[in-house]
Amino acid sequence: MAVILYSYRRCPYAMRARSALILSKVIFEVREISLRNKPPSFLAYSPKGTVPILVMPDQSIIDQSLDIMDWALHQPDARNYLPDDEESKLFTRKWIMANDDSFKHLLDAYKYPERYVEITQENSLACALETYLLPLNQLLVQQPFLLGGYFQLVDLAIFPFIRQFAMVDLERFKQLPLPYLQKWLNFFLQSELFEQVMTKYPLWIDPKLTLTNS
Numbered sequence: 001m002a003v004i005l006y007s008y009r010r011c012p013y014a015m016r017a018r019s020a021l022i023l024s025k026v027i028f029e030v031r032e033i034s035l036r037n038k039p040p041s042f043l044a045y046s047p048k049g050t051v052p053i054l055v056m057p058d059q060s061i062i063d064q065s066l067d068i069m070d071w072a073l074h075q076p077d078a079r080n081y082l083p084d085d086e087e088s089k090l091f092t093r094k095w096i097m098a099n100d101d102s103f104k105h106l107l108d109a110y111k112y113p114e115r116y117v118e119i120t121q122e123n124s125l126a127c128a129l130e131t132y133l134l135p136l137n138q139l140l141v142q143q144p145f146l147l148g149g150y151f152q153l154v155d156l157a158i159f160p161f162i163r164q165f166a167m168v169d170l171e172r173f174k175q176l177p178l179p180y181l182q183k184w185l186n187f188f189l190q191s192e193l194f195e196q197v198m199t200k201y202p203l204w205i206d207p208k209l210t211l212t213n214s
């Protein structure tokens with residue numbers, strides 16, 4: 001029995017979960033949902049109502065994207081994508097935390113400036129650049145991926161958010177002094193993996209329950 005992923009195509013959290021599930025070679029059914037009209041079955045599994053959630057055959061759920069990645073990358077075919085020593089594990093945790101906390105806030109402020117009165121769009125760009133994007137670019141000067149010669153959990157967890165940042169104003173992003181980060185992002189955007197991650201699915205609609213008289 002396949003696991004089920006409630007997902008939203010353009011959500012960066014769902015994208016990172018889908019990339020790990022694809023690499024794990026686990027068979028999973030994608031249920032693409034509307035965030036404006038969440039299906040009752042999705043809310044029944046997870047009342048907090050955020051995608052992605054993974055539903056296991058025993059009906060238990062994993063409702064955080066990083067936990068879904070962790071589960072998927074622990075499958076036999078995907079363990080190479082996990083950091084294997086203490087230093088790499090710490091590095092992975094540090095950069096993902098910085099992504100999910102401070103960078104995500106700056107990304108939202110940059111993407112939706114009208115919602116943030118406390119910071120201008122220019123300042124959110126400058127701050128993101130200084131605190132996160134330039135340091136990431138620096139890490140990539142000597143190696144193509146964040147932990148060396150091949151991509152791992154840390155790259156997979158972060159790239160959908162860098163993509164979202166770049167897409168706010170692609171021409172502007174191309175002008176930023178981030179040549180190594182741009183190359184790293186392009187690798188993912190041009191990859192077969194990304195093509196699979198962005199597969200389009202029809203909107204999931206819960207089947208109607210039919211009551212039968214016995």
Ligand SMILES: N[C@@H](CCC(=O)N[C@@H](CS)C(=O)NCC(=O)O)C(=O)O
Nearest residue numbers: 011012013035050051052064065066
């Ligand atoms: N911490 C969660 C965050 C997931 C999240 O915030 N997803 C957004 C979409 S990108 C969501 O579902 N928001 C709920 C909504 O828009 O109603 C995770 O890592 O899975």
